[in-house]
Amino acid sequence: MHRYDKGRKMRQKSSPGNSLKKALNRKNRRRLFAFSILAPLSLWFLIFMILPIVSVLFYSFTNANMAYPDWKFVGFDQYIKMFTRDTLFPVAVKNTVKSALIIMPATVVLSVTLALGINAVSEGYGKVLTFVYFLPSIISMVAVCMVWKWLYHQQYGILNAVLKFFGFPAQKFLNSSSQALVCLCVIQIWVLIGYYAVILLAAIRGIDISLYEAAKVDGAGSFQRTFRITLPLIRQNIFFVCVMATTQAFMIFTPVKVLTDGMPGTSTYVLMLHIMNRGINNSDVAYASAMSLVLMGIILIFSLIQKLVVREKEEA
Amino acid sequence: MKKKFLRPGKCIIGILLFLGAVTMVFPFIWMLLSSVKGQTELLQMPPTFWPERIRIENYTKVLSAIPFVKYFMNSVLTALINTAVGILTSALAGYVFAKYQFKGKELLFWIMISCMMIPYDTLIIPLYKIMVKMHWTNTYLVLTIPFFVNIFGMFMMRQFMESVPNDYIEAAEIDGCGQYKTFFRVVFPIVKPAVAALCIFIFMGSYNSFLWPLITVNSRDLFTLPIGMASLTTDRKSEFDLLMAASTMAVVPVFLVFCCAQRYFVSGLTMGGVKG
Numbered sequence: 001m002h003r004y005d006k007g008r009k010m011r012q013k014s015s016p017g018n019s020l021k022k023a024l025n026r027k028n029r030r031r032l033f034a035f036s037i038l039a040p041l042s043l044w045f046l047i048f049m050i051l052p053i054v055s056v057l058f059y060s061f062t063n064a065n066m067a068y069p070d071w072k073f074v075g076f077d078q079y080i081k082m083f084t085r086d087t088l089f090p091v092a093v094k095n096t097v098k099s100a101l102i103i104m105p106a107t108v109v110l111s112v113t114l115a116l117g118i119n120a121v122s123e124g125y126g127k128v129l130t131f132v133y134f135l136p137s138i139i140s141m142v143a144v145c146m147v148w149k150w151l152y153h154q155q156y157g158i159l160n161a162v163l164k165f166f167g168f169p170a171q172k173f174l175n176s177s178s179q180a181l182v183c184l185c186v187i188q189i190w191v192l193i194g195y196y197a198v199i200l201l202a203a204i205r206g207i208d209i210s211l212y213e214a215a216k217v218d219g220a221g222s223f224q225r226t227f228r229i230t231l232p233l234i235r236q237n238i239f240f241v242c243v244m245a246t247t248q249a250f251m252i253f254t255p256v257k258v259l260t261d262g263m264p265g266t267s268t269y270v271l272m273l274h275i276m277n278r279g280i281n282n283s284d285v286a287y288a289s290a291m292s293l294v295l296m297g298i299i300l301i302f303s304l305i306q307k308l309v310v311r312e313k314e315e316a
Numbered sequence: 317m318k319k320k321f322l323r324p325g326k327c328i329i330g331i332l333l334f335l336g337a338v339t340m341v342f343p344f345i346w347m348l349l350s351s352v353k354g355q356t357e358l359l360q361m362p363p364t365f366w367p368e369r370i371r372i373e374n375y376t377k378v379l380s381a382i383p384f385v386k387y388f389m390n391s392v393l394t395a396l397i398n399t400a401v402g403i404l405t406s407a408l409a410g411y412v413f414a415k416y417q418f419k420g421k422e423l424l425f426w427i428m429i430s431c432m433m434i435p436y437d438t439l440i441i442p443l444y445k446i447m448v449k450m451h452w453t454n455t456y457l458v459l460t461i462p463f464f465v466n467i468f469g470m471f472m473m474r475q476f477m478e479s480v481p482n483d484y485i486e487a488a489e490i491d492g493c494g495q496y497k498t499f500f501r502v503v504f505p506i507v508k509p510a511v512a513a514l515c516i517f518i519f520m521g522s523y524n525s526f527l528w529p530l531i532t533v534n535s536r537d538l539f540t541l542p543i544g545m546a547s548l549t550t551d552r553k554s555e556f557d558l559l560m561a562a563s564t565m566a567v568v569p570v571f572l573v574f575c576c577a578q579r580y581f582v583s584g585l586t587m588g589g590v591k592g
Contacts, residue, residue: 026489033495034416037408038424044405044465048443049431055442066445117333120326125333131578132337135344138574138581140524142542143563146549147347150556158346161362194340198582222325251437254526258546272437279441280531288441296438303433 056296059289066283078290089291091266092274095181099270100249102185103192107245110189111196112238116226118197119204130201133194141191145258148187149174174260177267184255184268192248196241203237204230243303250299271295344567351375351560358556374561381558383536384565387544394456394540395523398463402518403511405465410473411503415485425474432467437527444531458532459540463522469514476510477503513583520581523570541566 060078064071082089114133118126136144151159152173160170174180207230215225231238253272256262262269271291279288350358351374353367378384413425443462444453452458480503488498504511526542533539539547545562552558574581 029495030416031418034412034418037405037412041405041409041465042424044461045428045431047446048462048465049439049467051446052439052442053431053434055445056439059442059445066448114333114336117329120329121333125330129333129337130582132340134578134582135340135571135574138520138570139567140526140542140545140570142526142545142549143566144343146545146559146563147343149549150350150560151343151346153556156359156361156363156556158363165362190340190343247435251435253437257526257530258549275438275441276527276531280444285441285445292438292441296435299435299438300433 056289056292059286060293062286064286066285071286074286078287079294081287082290082294088266088269088274092269092271095267095269096250096252096271099181099185099188099252100246102182103188103249103252104242104245106185106189107192107196108238108242110193111200111241112231114193114197115200115204116230118201119230120222130194130198134198135194136191137195141254142258144187144191145255148183148255149259152183175264177264180260180264180268184252184259185249187255187259188248188252192245196245199241200234200237203234207233239306239309243306246302246306247299250295250302347560347563347567350556351564353557355555355557371557374557375565377558378562378565381552382544382548382562384544384562386537387539387541388566388569390459390538391523391541394459394463395519397460398522399515399519401460401464402466402469402522403515406469406473406514406518407477407504407507407511408499409465409470410475410477411499413470413474414477415480415482428467429471432471440527440531447532453532454535454538456538459529459538462528463518463525466514466518466521469518472514473507473510476507480506512577512580516577516580516583 061073061075062071063074063077118129118133121129151157154160154170154172154175157173159173164170172179173183211229211233212225215229220228251272252270253276256268256270256273257276260268262273272295275288275291275295278284278291349365349367352370352372353364353374354371357364357368413421447453447458447462452461484502484506485498488502493501524542525540526546529538529540529543530546533543536544545566548562549559
C-alpha cells in the first residue's frame with residue numbers, strides 16, 4: 001500500500017460505511033490508469049521491439065526473401081554463406097573494424113583532451129568553446145556530409161587549395177581507395193568530439209574541488225592533478241564514451257551512404273551498407289538478418305568487454 | 317571562487333582550443349560563403365574567400381530544384397508529432413513505473429531496459445519487413461509511429477518522477493483530481509525542466525533520422541529533409557552552389573533554435589548518448 005493512500009484513508013474515517021467501497025474504487029482507478037498507459041505501450045513494444053528481435057533471429061535461419069512468398073528453414077546456411085561464400089562480407093567487416101579502430105581511439109583521446117582544455121580556461125571562454133564544439137552535433141549528418149564533400153573536392157576543394165598553397169601535392173581524398181575511409185572517419189570524429197567532450201566536461205565539473213585544493217597543498221602540479229585526480233575520477237565516463245564511440249563506429253552508415261556508397265572499389269564498403277544492400281535492394285531479408293545479428297553480437301561483446309574492464313579497474 | 321591567473325600554460329591551451337574551434341566552425345563558414353558564390357567562382361583555383369558578389373539566386377535555385385519547403389515541413393511536422401507523443405508516453409510510463417505498484421512491474425521494466433542495450437539499427441531489416449507486411453511503407457505512419465515510444469526517455473522520466481513528492485499526488489487526489497488530472501496538473505509541471513531536455517532529444521532524433529526514412533519512404537511527397545538532401549547530392553552531383561545553398565537552408569533553422577535554447581540542446585542531446 002502506498003504512503004499517500006494513508007491520507008485518503010484518514011479522510012474517509014469520517015464516513016466509515018463508505019470507506020471500503022471508496023478505497024476499492026480508488027485502487028481500481030489507479031489500476032485502470034496504469035493499465036490504460038501500459039497496454040498501448042506494451043503493444044507498441046511488442047510490434048516495434050520484441051517482434052523485430054524475434055524475427056531477426058527467426059529469419060536468419062530461413063531463406064526468406066521479400067521477392068518470393070515461399071520460404072523454408074535452412075539451418076545455419078546463411079551464417080555459413082556469410083563466412084565462406086560471400087566475398088564482400090569479409091571486406092565489409094574489415095572496413096568496419098578499421099573505421100572503428102580509427103574512430104574510437106581518436107574520438108576518446110580528442111574529447112578527453114578537449115574536456116580538460118575547456119575546464120582549464122576561464123568560464124566565459126569555456127562557454128563559447130562549448131557552443132562552438134557542440135555545433136556539429138545538432139546538424140543533420142546529411143548536411144554535414146554535403147559540406148565535407150565540398151571541402152574534400154579533388155579539384156576545387158578548399159583542403160587541396162590549402163595543401164597546394166603550402167606546397168604539398170593535392171590529395172584525392174574521397175576518390176582514393178586508400179584515403180576515402182579515413183576521410184569518412186574524420187567527419188565522424190569531427191562530429192563526435194564536441195559532443196563527448198560535453199559529457200566528460202560535466203563529469204569533470206562534478207569532481208569535488210577540495211580534492212584539488214588538498215593536492216595543491218601537497219605540492220602536486222597541474223599535470224599531476226590532471227593525471228592523478230581528474231582522469232582516474234572520470235574513468236567511468238571515459239569508458240562510457242568508449243562504448244558509445246565504438247557502437248557508433250561499428251554502425252557507421254550515413255557518411256558512407258551519402259558520400260561514397262562504398263566506393264572507390266570496395267574501400268569504404270562497411271557492414272551496415274552491406275546489410276542494407278542485401279536486405280533492402282536485393283530483398284534478401286534472411287541473409288541481412290543473419291548479418292544484423294552478427295553485427296549486434298560484435299557490438300554487444302565490445303560493450304561487455306569494456307564494461308568488464310571498468311569493473312575490474314573498480315575492484316583493483 | 318578560485319582566482320585564475322594568466323599563465324603561459326593556460327595561454328597555450330587557450331590558443332590550441334581556439335584553433336580547434338576554428339576547424340569546427342570553418343566548414344560552416346565555408347558552406348555559407350560558397351552558398352552565395354556563382355558556379356564559375358566556385359570552380360576557381362585558388363578559390364576566393366569572399367564572394368565577388370552575393371548571389372541570392374542560388375537559394376531560389378534550390379527551391380526550384382527540389383520541393384524544399386515540402387521536405388522541410390515533412391521533417392518538422394513528423395518530428396513535432398513524434399516529440400509530442402514521445403514526451404507523453406515517456407512521462408506517463410515513467411510516472412507509472414515510479415509511482416504505481418503492480419504485479420510484474422519489475423519484470424516489465426527490466427525487459428524494457430535490456431532492450432535499450434540493443435543497437436536499434438541492427439533491427440531495421442526485420443522492422444522494415446514488418447512495415448511492408450502492414451502496408452505502412454510510403455505513408456506517414458512509418459515516419460511517426462515507430463518513434464512514438466522512447467525507451468530511453470521512459471527510463472529518464474522514471475528517475476525524475478521518483479523525485480516528485482508523494483504528498484503532492486496525495487493532496488491532488490484528496491482535492492478530487494482524477495488520475496489523469498493529477499498527472500497533468502500536478503506531476504507534469506514539476507518535471508518540466510527534464511521534459512524540455514527530452515523534447516530536444518526526441519525532436520532532433522526524429523528530425524535528423526536518415527536510415528529509417530531512407531528505406532521506408534520512396535515517394536517524393538513523403539521525403540523528409542535529410543532524404544531530400546541526400547537525393548539532391550546524387551542528382552546534382554557537381555552543382556556545389558546549389559548543394560551549399562541547400563545545406564545552408566537546412567542548417568540555419570536548427571542553428572537559430574540552438575542559439576536560443578543552447579542549454580536544453582546540450583542537456584537533451586548528451587543525456588541519450590547516441591547521435592546518428
